[in-house]
Amino acid sequence: METLAARAPEALDPAPPEPTPEARRLLVAEPCLGREEKAALTEVIDSGWITMGERVQAFERAFANMHGTEDAVAVSSCTAGLHLILQALRLGPGDEVLVPSLTFVATANCVLYVGATPVFIDIASTGLPLMSLEDAAAKCTPRTRAVILVHFAGYLVDPEPWRAFADERGLVLIEDAAHAAGLSGAGTLGAAAAFSFYGNKNMTTAEGGMVVARDPALREAIRQARGHGLTTGTFQRLNSRTPTYDVTMLGFNYRMDELRAALGLVQLSHLREWNETRRALTRLYRSLLQAECPEVSLPFEEGRPSVHHIMPVLLPACAERQAVIDALGERGIQTTIHYPPAHRLSFYRVHHPGVTLPATEAFAARELTLPLHPRMNQHDVRRVVTALREALVA
Ligand SMILES: *Cc1c(COP(=O)(O)O)cnc(C)c1O
16 A cells, blocks of 8 residues: 655645755655645534535535536445445345456455455456456356446546447446546446545545446435445434434445545545646656656557556566666655556465466566656656666666
8 A cells, every 4th residue: 555645735834844856755646635625624523513414415416416427425435335336236145246356456355245256357458457358258157247347547448348248248337436536437337336535546535435326226225225224314314303214224334424525525626637637747757758768668548538547657577676666765756566466365366266367467567656646746757757767777
């Protein structure tokens, strides 16, 4: 996991003198938090109502609006959202769910939460590190019920081929949209999608997530299961004549609180602008890397819709990755790896042995994630590219 650092605006907290640009530590991801977020949190505390109230509802409506969906359900994390989706779709023991291995482990874990079996699918190629339709077709069995798509690094998976794939086989499409907040088209590919607001995502509520689902009945089942399966929420009971409730399903405590929703409303109002900054920084990275580090390959074609969640590059096969990580680290530049493939993690090697995914393994062996977040500027990008070039010739 990346280290997360929130620097307060100087206006509120007198900060030590700014370090010289060369000395400033560049992290892979940094949240943008400041005066507006502090004011929003203060307002919630002063209001005396701290969970499941008007701000959660307002955040749900605002998020749904941005993604062109009818409504949304705020939850405690993207992982909780995925669990609720699979549970509401009644996936369970005996069912197989196709998942990429080049993803965060939560994508596969949520399948196990409901007792179903994750089936790992390779990426299309090292140049297009999204789930392969061909490998998915090859791994379908009569027990396959659903597919979880991941918009890896913030790049949209192709909606039409996947819809056709699912329709032909009677499968449910689900999106793990953790990398895709603000991405046009994300959240509308299939039955339901879950977004993440963890601290290193494109917008954050520290911890938090959002579920969108096309079918209102599915959405309401998810909303009810979020709060212990109760038929009414605390806020509705406050304003209703009968202070009672019923429980008609097995529920969970996956609620979002008012403090997080207040943060989310502020963050959402900046999301488009931040995603534009990410786009500009990515474009600069690509042109500088092509010119100065031609031996480094850049996954994804330039025109693919994206919210540029991370900046993955592929080092040349001969490069020693750990030496590059160390050289950049010495210059105050953090880098990470996205991802150690899920099927290669000890837990999955024991529980799902014998999986081999050549393209995923080749990608993960050479991948390096460079710093990318809206607090960076063009000088930071130049600094990273220069450091990478020097590390590669060393
Ligand atoms: C971050 C992430 C998650 C988990 O999100 P949480 O909100 O932390 O539960 C799931 N899938 C992917 C692809 C992620 O990057």
